[in-house]
Amino acid sequence: MSSTELEELRVKITDLDTHLLTFLAQRQQYTNQVAETKIKNHIPVRDQKREEKLLIRLIKEGNKHGLDAHYVTQLFHVIIEDSVLNQQALLAARANPGSSLPLNRVAFLGDKGSYSYLATQKYFSRRPGELLEIGCQSFLEIIKKVESNEADYAVLPIENTSSGSINEVYDQLQHTHLSIIGELTYPIKHALLVNQDTDVSKIKTLYAHPQVFAQCSHFLAELGNVEVKPCDSTSAAMLKVAEMQADDVAAMGSETGGKLYGLHAIQSNLANQKENHSRFFVVARKPVNVPLQVPAKTTLVMSTVQKSGALVEALMVLRDNKINMTKLESRPITGNPWEEMFYIDVEGNVQDGPMQQALEELQAMTRYFKVLGCYPNEEINPTKVAAVSALAD
Amino acid sequence: MSSTELEELRVKITDLDTHLLTFLAQRQQYTNQVAETKIKNHIPVRDQKREEKLLIRLIKEGNKHGLDAHYVTQLFHVIIEDSVLNQQALLAARANPGSSLPLNRVAFLGDKGSYSYLATQKYFSRRPGELLEIGCQSFLEIIKKVESNEADYAVLPIENTSSGSINEVYDQLQHTHLSIIGELTYPIKHALLVNQDTDVSKIKTLYAHPQVFAQCSHFLAELGNVEVKPCDSTSAAMLKVAEMQADDVAAMGSETGGKLYGLHAIQSNLANQKENHSRFFVVARKPVNVPLQVPAKTTLVMSTVQKSGALVEALMVLRDNKINMTKLESRPITGNPWEEMFYIDVEGNVQDGPMQQALEELQAMTRYFKVLGCYPNEEINPTKVAAVSALAD
Structure with missing residues (x-):
């Protein structure tokens, strides 16, 4: 009797979830149309002022329905992130005609089930075309697959929240003509x-x-x-x-x-450190053209003489050109105690004036300097609204 | 013209979002009814086999609508987490009659806007009753407010992904009769x-x-x-x-x-380490009774003689009683080089047979031993389904 009661409720929930999915699909169609109007009118993909208004309205409305503000915020962060990433992918595809392949051949480390495999799945799920997975045994093999046109893309882990940068991948990227064309993060849970x-x-x-x-x-x-x-x-x-x-x-x-x-x-959750993410680069033979409406990141590798002043000068170049740095990591160069290598990520597009200025200045003042790639920023920073109590009033 | 096109699309999206909220509110009503039938029939709150089936169905259905599997999974993890937390809160309230206060007076560190304030807001947003925030200047002051009945609850940060356990809070908890009655994590983003x-x-x-x-x-x-x-x-x-x-x-x-x-x-995102969460304990004068249908955690503090064998023996007690440990941290005791202090969290309810057995054995073999509290596990482990490609077929 009461187990049928439970069953009846579950049927109702299933029904509701189907409706939810239809609405979400409809919403995605609308936001793709929004992307089209943004392309036509050169409007930036993100409009955080609008997102903030939207969230505040939703929180207040949800509150009337008895939904708590954190839940509504969390849910709409997921919905907005999906919308932004889809719009970015659409704009990037439009800015790089001929880049959408019917078959994406992707080289990655390990085999099905590896974290690189799962990251590959996640990244390409948003892109058109079939996915052909090419499991490899080493980073060198992955790079070679793309260089030799046996693969179109490589997905390479570049850093991990608990173990830091993967120097071997940076080394490989320095010595190839491939370009970073995308990034993603994937949670690592053992x-x-x-x-x-x-x-x-x-x-x-x-x-x-x-x-x-x-x-x-x-x-x-x-x-x-x-x-x-x-x-x-x-x-x-x-x-x-x-x-x-x-x-x-x-x-x-x-x-x-x-x-x-x-x-x-x-x-589950076996790791000592519970929060663990890996960041991956997606790499291809040709650099990608990131439209200016999409927030971009650029990854640089450079070496300076090992005196504290050299790095500060380089960082001042970024600051003076108002370029925000999202990553800085240094490491010594084996066998060369007088130089130091830096991995730097900045927010900015290589097509942008101040960025070109900064890159030129940096190139002039460093011993080694290479732009590894410019790609859409996929770390979607969720729009924040004032804390709950202030809104619930 | 085209900006009105954008406006028209946005009106449609706003409309859709309102519908989404109504559906979500309706879904929450159904899952609260589900909780009622679970209370009546002594059914555990979580049923991961059912959640897995539900997710697989939603992913396949979403796929037909052009929604990618990661998006659907991410969204329903939020929806399921909310449902589980609400059901747990409902069961816990039912198991502790008289515990729901019309006014929750909560002491925390800092003032409005502090991370402890935001965590407090988040935790109590799911609980009935008004919230009265009592900002304090020190952990000691917070504890004293609850001890003296000037506050009903304390929210205390206990560990942070980048800086580890907050020993001062553990010290305070060892020397008070207050009990941990809840936990939560909150993202720290500077x-x-x-x-x-x-x-x-x-x-x-x-x-x-x-x-x-x-x-x-x-x-x-x-x-x-x-x-x-x-x-x-x-x-x-x-x-x-x-x-x-x-x-x-x-x-x-x-x-x-x-x-x-x-x-x-x-x-934003100024921290060196991008993934940063703090975990908080919610503390009260009376321990809480966690119903057996709800997954529970128990927090222990103990000290053993500082020889590697002593800890291994203690851990074997947990293993032999099939009790899963979710946290282990040790620290030396100042001025006493021969003993070591351990902070341990385990999955389990103090009302449970094997748990009582383990606690007894541990108490007998340690120099110092204290149960700081038993509380509902709020780290909702999302149900995993096989990777996307396997499902999209």
């Missing part, structure tokens, strides 16, 4: 993946990438007497465990990825 | 906040909490010649800048908080 539903205490052998073991050292300490087997990639670990079909083995990696091997998570 | 729209290069003086300066050292290095003025809290910095009404001063803190002082952000 789970304990098994074949059958089993208990953690039954696990005798654990397969994972060494980096994953390192990031989950507290969990491993708690686990006690378990044999740890390092694998070349997260996906290799999943494949291994799926093939063994035993109930005393487990892999560590993404829960979403594990599902592709029929594995499921018996424990 | 922005540059000004009175009028001005340029970063014009800023001569910066006000912020020293911790904020530390977390934004790269930004400060780039800024160059700016005078830095440490304040007692983020909200004090905002107030200062708002009172000065000059265009060469700025505060650093939350953009949402700044709006409460009429300040707006000219630059």
